Structures are given as C-alpha cells and as structure tokens.
Amino acid sequence: MSLRRPPILLLDTVLVGFALADAWSHVGTGEQPAMAGSLLGALALTLRRRLPLTTFVLTLPTALVTDAAVAPMAALYTLSSLSRHRLLLGGCALIYAVTDFLPWPWSSMDASEMAQTNNLFHLSYALATAAAPVFLGQLVQARRELSLRLADISEAREHERLLTAQNVLAKERAQLAREMHDVVSHQVSLIAVQAGALQVGGQDAETRQAAATIRRLSVQTLEELRHMVSVLRASGSRPTELTPQPSLADLECLVDASGIEAKLETDLPDELPPTVQRAVYRTVQEALTNVRKHAPGATATVRINHRGGALCTTITNTAPTRPAFALPSAHHGLVGLAQRAEILGGTVTSGPTDQGGYELCLELPVERNR
Known part of the structure; x- marks a missing residue:
C-alpha cells in the first residue's frame, strides 16, 4: 500500500520554516544585511514551483552574505527538477558555487589568500555542494518522466488487450451468426414448411389448427433469429437493438x-x-x-x-x-x-x-x- 504524499502547501511551509531556522543558526541579531538576505531567500521559496529561476536568483544573497545553505540549495533543486536546459542548470550551479565561495564583504578579498590550499578545497566543496541538488533534481525529473512513460505504455497495452478481446469476440459472434443462419434457421424453415403442408392437407380441424400454430411459431422464431443474426454480425459497428422488442x-x-x-x-x-x-x-x-x-x-x-x-x-x-416428454434443456x-x-x-x-x-x-x- 502506497503512502499518500503530504499536501504541497504543507511541504512548502515546512521548507520555509527549515530555511528560516537554518538562517537563524548562522546569522547574528546585529547583522542587518545578512538578516535581510536570509529572510528574502527563505520567503522566496514560496515561489519556487511557479517561478523557479526567479526564486533561485532571490536566494543568491543568502549564499553570499551567510553560511545558510537550505534556501539556495532548495531553489536550485527545484529549478533542476523542472527545467530541461542543461546549460542553464550548469551555469546556475557554477554561480551558486562561486557565490558561496566568495567572502563577504568583498573588500576583504586577498588574491594571495585565494590561492591557498584550504581555499581550493573550499572551492571544490562549494562546486560539489552546488552539483548535488542539480543531479538530484535531474534524477527526480527523469523518474517522473519515466513514470509517465510507463503509465502511457500500460494504457497502450490495456487498450491493445481490449482491442484483441473485442476482435476475438467479434470473430466468435460472426461464427455464431453463421451457425445460426446455416443450421438453426434452415431447420426452423423446414419445420415451417412441413407445418404449412400439414395445415393444408390435414384431415381434421384439430390437426390443421395444431399445424397452423406450429407454422406461426416457426415463422416468428425465424424472424427473431434473423434479428439476432443481424445484431451478431453488427459487432464492432454502431450499437444495434434486438428489434422489435416485446412489451x-x-x-x-x-x-x-x-x-x-x-x-x-x-x-x-x-x-x-x-x-x-x-x-x-x-x-x-x-x-x-x-x-x-x-x-x-x-x-x-x-x-x-x-x-x-x-x-x-x-x-x-x-x-x-x-406424463411429460423428455425434451432437451x-x-x-x-x-x-x-x-x-x-x-x-x-x-x-x-x-x-x-x-x-x-x-x-x-x-x-x-x-x-x-
């Protein structure tokens, strides 16, 4: 039994709360720019499904001025799960990695320090951190597309199975129609002819009356058989009623x-x-x-x-x-x-x-x- 997914609104609310908690743990109360950037990035996550690229851009200040990573990574993951533009995704990942790597404020940048081994490891870590949500988003997108493709294939197979079953049924109905026309109708016709002859040549009124009843019932049976044969042969075309219907x-x-x-x-x-x-x-x-x-x-x-x-x-x-006669039933x-x-x-x-x-x-x- 599969579990039902939580509502989208609930997921977005939890994600925004998680981003705010992440920002609160990395930003001091007196850091006004960092606080503003963190709030902007966290609240921007409410737009991530409708405007994923805009949301990602709005979360970049969070990565620049703080060490909080939830908001920009969530925005990058959402963009990757909804976009097919590989070049755009690669550029966004690189921008996030560079933004996360650069120190704040930029005035504290020193070229000699940027070339140190620790900073190179920091840059590699930032690139890996940026690549992770992109790969995960692409994986989710591929899985979603695969599920849709499998659903289409299943629907096509079910449709094919129904067509095969209808084809088999049509052949069986056509065969039944031929048997009814060639065997049953022929024998009932002979009964009607023999009854008509007996009605004309009968010696007494009771015999002629019985023969007339047999002939009338045989003719009525033939008419119903013709209608049923028409319905059976109309299989696969427009719906056909067994007419006339009794009332x-x-x-x-x-x-x-x-x-x-x-x-x-x-x-x-x-x-x-x-x-x-x-x-x-x-x-x-x-x-x-x-x-x-x-x-x-x-x-x-x-x-x-x-x-x-x-x-x-x-x-x-x-x-x-x-006593009753033994009749087939x-x-x-x-x-x-x-x-x-x-x-x-x-x-x-x-x-x-x-x-x-x-x-x-x-x-x-x-x-x-x-």
Whole structure:
C-alpha cells in the first residue's frame, strides 16, 4: 500500500520554516544585511514551483552574505527538477558555487589568500555542494518522466488487450451468426414448411389448427433469429437493438399462443419503463414454456399487479395431468431470469406449490428503472 504524499502547501511551509531556522543558526541579531538576505531567500521559496529561476536568483544573497545553505540549495533543486536546459542548470550551479565561495564583504578579498590550499578545497566543496541538488533534481525529473512513460505504455497495452478481446469476440459472434443462419434457421424453415403442408392437407380441424400454430411459431422464431443474426454480425459497428422488442401490450397474444389453458390478470400503472416491460414479458414467456414442457395438461394463471412501488408478476400452474416428454434443456432459463431481474434491482423466486403445481414470482422496482 502506497503512502499518500503530504499536501504541497504543507511541504512548502515546512521548507520555509527549515530555511528560516537554518538562517537563524548562522546569522547574528546585529547583522542587518545578512538578516535581510536570509529572510528574502527563505520567503522566496514560496515561489519556487511557479517561478523557479526567479526564486533561485532571490536566494543568491543568502549564499553570499551567510553560511545558510537550505534556501539556495532548495531553489536550485527545484529549478533542476523542472527545467530541461542543461546549460542553464550548469551555469546556475557554477554561480551558486562561486557565490558561496566568495567572502563577504568583498573588500576583504586577498588574491594571495585565494590561492591557498584550504581555499581550493573550499572551492571544490562549494562546486560539489552546488552539483548535488542539480543531479538530484535531474534524477527526480527523469523518474517522473519515466513514470509517465510507463503509465502511457500500460494504457497502450490495456487498450491493445481490449482491442484483441473485442476482435476475438467479434470473430466468435460472426461464427455464431453463421451457425445460426446455416443450421438453426434452415431447420426452423423446414419445420415451417412441413407445418404449412400439414395445415393444408390435414384431415381434421384439430390437426390443421395444431399445424397452423406450429407454422406461426416457426415463422416468428425465424424472424427473431434473423434479428439476432443481424445484431451478431453488427459487432464492432454502431450499437444495434434486438428489434422489435416485446412489451406488456404483447402479453395477451403470448398467453393465447402458449398452447396451454392460461388466464391473464393484470392491474398495471401507465407508462412502465421499457426494460421492466421486457423483463415481465420474458418471465411470463419462460414460465409458460416450462409449463408446456414439464406439466402437460396443466392450467396456468398469470397475475401482474403494482403494489408498494414494485411490479409483481406471478405465474402459477396446476399439477400436470399426463406424463411429460423428455425434451432437451440446458436449465439456463431460470438463471437468465434471475440475472435480468438482478440487473434491474429485482428478485425472482420459484418453487412447487402445495397442490402439486409450480409458482414463479418476479418482483421489480418501478421508480428505479425509469
């Protein structure tokens, strides 16, 4: 876990205080020029981020008239961490070293004393002291630029990974679209053709009615398949909706065409959100399909009402009157309904009834999904 950096204002305040303490330890109370230069250099540090070169110039009197080093070194470090001009930085370091080396007042300078060995060591020390903040500032600048470059590289790699994933997904969707068109659509088309032939050539009215229902459902399935294939093939382009989307206005037709004896009871508010309407429609559709598959001969009741800001949909069926045929099932229907309800902030519950039937209940908040 990385530590949070202190606020910039706090850092600057601490630095100014440290510079004042350094000046106070090197300047006597009666030294007016030294006191003025020290105060100027310490207070100038408040400008070091906005005007680094000006700040450095204002701290030079501190190095000239006192032995305090915090203010000029901090200003030189800041200038070095923000500037890319190597010649400027070298010149500023040399100026600071010479300023720090020269005695104050200048009238006390003696050429013979300047050439002494101790003074040469003093000059070397001043040059090293001036070079240190420059090198440190350049190192910090290089580290900052490296961090930005690494962040850019990471962002580029993440973008590349997303593009690769989208490309793989697009290929999978295209393959799925081909399979749906070449296999599923072909077989459903054959079912529709055979049902049409049976509808025309059937010997009794019940057979013709059943064939008409099969043909109508097959045609409807083909239309939905075509829409889904279009959506799958549109992957990577503009967003495409699965149209037309069902609504509560289609519930009566859904119940009538379910192939079972079902009753619809509704008490609905006006202008329900489309997402809620689709969720209710798909829930009723799945429930009636399960009744037809797993409870032959059973009757069903669909109740939809609005209470307490929530829309409650309950589908209840009676016990089956004859054995069910073994039909293929992936058992994903109820899972999909629960996931859809969770996205909308609702819940799905289901289970057997005391009379041997089954009940499925969907509850969705209305105001949240407007």
